[in-house]
Amino acid sequence: MITAQDLTKRYGDRTVVTDLSFTVRPGTVTGFLGPNGAGKSTTMRMILGLDAPTRGHATIGDRSYAAHPAPLTEVGALLEARSVHPGRTAFHHLRALAHTHGIPKSRVEHVLGLTGLTEVADRRVKGYSLGMGQRLGIAAALLGDPATVILDEPVNGLDPEGVLWIRTLLKSLAAEGRTVLVSSHLMSETALTADHLVIIGRGRLLADTTVTDFVRRSGAGTVKVVTPQAADLVRHLTAPGVTVTAEGPGHLTVHGTDAEHIGRTAAAHGIPLFELTPSTASLEEAFMDLTHDAVEYPAALEGAAA
């Protein structure tokens, strides 16, 4: 379990992360979302003790990462920036890391096989593609058979096959009871693997929720209805799986059925409709709505159109 408590990081007069608190639980994949520059990488670096928080603290289980006697068996991490000497081979890179914990050579060979790097293990890393570099980073993260796995933008630079491989890997790691925290700036990608979501923008917590909840509240698949006989309509629409939320006098948001059914129901009972609008907001749009004010350098779309 990862616990972040009031994490704050300032570089000079620039505050990158502000009073960030959240918990990542075992057995689930937690998506760590935010636009570029939201502070995701900085937060992960603070969890790993690479950066010291200006205020607050992060713990893995009962203590800070650095206080664990065998850190690589507690947390395995893939950081966004490449963390390998390009002149060393993948095998020797992993072997050197393994030596610090007395991890046997057989485990190095195992993680090389797991990440599909066995055949290139004796090549120097400088010749690796972006995808192979990511795989090596993941091999290093799994080296200590850690209880917690932290991956910063793991699908970056991966081909579709690699992306699929990551999704399967994340799910199987969580199914084994591990704590998995994976960052991304893509909601749609994260929704495919994550159960839980921690969303930040400009270093502040925007949402700490489940994927199911986020999808429900995002408005995807809902219909907006305006009618003077709201109470009547609600009565006739009531059915298993259909939820109706009153947004104001005469304004309803209907979830679980479509505009056609609502229109026919209203007509059948002589209920006038002033508005009947299916919401087309996608998951990605809902995410962008949430983080819009927190984007570091918003693109001037409106200005360009005018």
Place this chain on the structure above:
Amino acid sequence: MTTATTVRPHRVTPARVLRSEWHKLWTIRSTWINLVATSALTLGMGVGISAAYDGTGEGGLDTVVFVLLGTQFATINLAVLGILATAGEYSTGQIRATMTAVPRRLPVLWAKAAVLAAVALPLCLWTNLLTFPLAQAFLTDTDQSAALGDPGVLRGLAGNAAALTLLTVMALGLGAVTRSIPIATGTYIGLVMIVPEVLSMLPYAVVDDAVGYFPAQALESLTAARPAPDALSPGAALLALALWAAVSLAAAATTLRRRDV
């Protein structure tokens, strides 16, 4: 899927960090090139200038200093090796992997210094012990002729190796403080070659005395079989170099503890 091989929780120990740093040093091609070049240049220069020596004109120079003139390359080569061990990890990003494996950080610094010293000292010692007799074969009947058993010769050969080792450790510390290969190299060259030269031009006796404690001057005092009367004693020179290395390592340790990786 990842539990096919079981990994028992293995603690990080100083011995394991040492083993890791040892492994890292030898799995980079430039280490081998650097060390072979260091040894070959000392040997080649020593034999070369001895073979070309016409027996006059260098009378003022100490025999061991003369034979080991090629170790001037070693003062640069080994320093580069030290700087690469620390600053090099920052330029490649390797430092993030290293510090994630050993988040207490300081054991990494001590291990790097120990590994480099354990490589540099025997390498320089054996190179010097080989270079001296080979060079002397060309120096019989000249004013530079000497035997291994002559007073101060063995001490000079060993002292030179010890001095080069301490300079390597000092450079390693500079690399860890600056985190930049060019800045660390520049600082090292400035400290070893330029600053003392500039200072010695100043017309103050106290400055002249102080210059003797600078790394390159202490190295020469330690190398000479018969130290010049105005130079440091070998013991004082060794102490000065040990202090340079210790101060550099202490600064490196402070930086490592306080700054973000």
